Amino acid sequence: MLSVKVETENQQTHSRVSAEKLADLVHRIGARGDNFLVVQRIPDIPGTFVQVWHEAGGGYELEHRTGTATSHVRTVVDSPDRVAALMTRWAREEPGWDAGTDWESAGIPEPEPVPELAKKIREQVEPRVRELLRGGYGTVRTLTEAAEDYLVKDGVRPVSRAQARELAERLWLERVEEQRGWTDVTDPDRLEGAFARLDRGGITARENFTCCRSCGMGEIWAAGREDARGFVFFHGQGTESAAAGHGLALYYGGFDDSAETTTAVGREVVAALGEAGLTVEWDGSPDQAIRLTGLDWRKRLVG
Template sequence: MLKIVVETENGERHVGVPAEELAGLVRRIGGDGDRFLVVQRIPDLPDVFIQVWHEAGGDYTLQHRAGAADRHFQVMVDSPETVTAAMTGWAARAPGWDTPLAWSLLDMGAAPEVPPLDLSENDRTVLEQRVRETLAGGYVTRAELAELAEDYLVTAERRPVSRAQAQVLADRMWLERLAEQAGWQGETDPERLTRAFTALQE
């Protein structure tokens, strides 16, 4: 089982994917409305992913990004097996997973500067508290968390948080939560719940 999330062009979302299932998804793409896969590790980190685009009869465009615009790479390959091998190695953080392929650096341009939030102390506190509570629930993606941050303070008269500002805030608090989780010791309540529901399912 690979600790990844796979999203497809047609809106499917596959969580905790076995290598065989990932291979099947790669082989499947190519038709209208089903031409790409985006793969993120669990836990998801901002701007860290691997993705592939394929149209029937053509090569596979494989890309991966390692956290910043100047760490975005691409290679063209001719078989789904090569794509699957790279994606599986990336997912498992296997040493040298990328070395068999001739990656080239893509010029993504400089990332646009995001202005700081212009909020009152009270609004900032309320917003961050809401985002933190949602994070603790554990049921949202980074994209959903950013959408919450963008919309939470909206009124009929103003939208005080832009989409870019919301993404910056969501990513910062997401990483803070991951750092907190990394310090947890022993079996956690979520793990006990998972074990209980697994037993019930069996």
């Protein structure tokens, strides 16, 4: 698999795709509302991406960037196979991945310098952004929005969008560097694997799903396959609890609303989590949440 995330104009997201899947996505674009792909690394490196635009009957406008606006370059390629090959070599970070390609500047101007945040403001906003980074599910965009909105009062915004973006990118890159040292399997890795197995087995399993329990219970019904037997999820507040070292509550149930199915789903969830090497607490009652305790919450960023 390629360690990239692909986003399409029609709002589909594909993470860690194969070279064949990436090629399929390139070949697919061209119809109205589905004209481009943006490919970023996992974890995301702000300002580093490769993207392509194609309209049926025309060429493929390929662009890539490695940080600054002046590094943003473009070319036109006449073959989807050539685009897919270039994108795949970029994803694999192959030396000379774009050999034989003539690039020109995309003409993107450098942004205006960003005023430094006042110390008092920075000391309030930075801990909140770090807290969200520890949760592990945010992106630079969502962290920027959180930083910009955090201290808003009576319509006054002490943090501009540009200041929020600069802060989010700096702290994001610090966390990316930190996680390079995580060479072992982490507890969030184990949880992700267990949820993936449950999802394949007919139990809709969603991480960091909605803001709270009530929203999650209302939306989980439409979140998975139509033939799913049941569900399990944890919400955004639960993520923050886990990241702060307070454990994680999981909510589960059967889609037929029976206590028997809910209990059976609970047993299946507990078994999958235990097999993954996680510490699980549950008394077997369909009215009680399943809890994960003793978590070392090192969630790898994707972006």
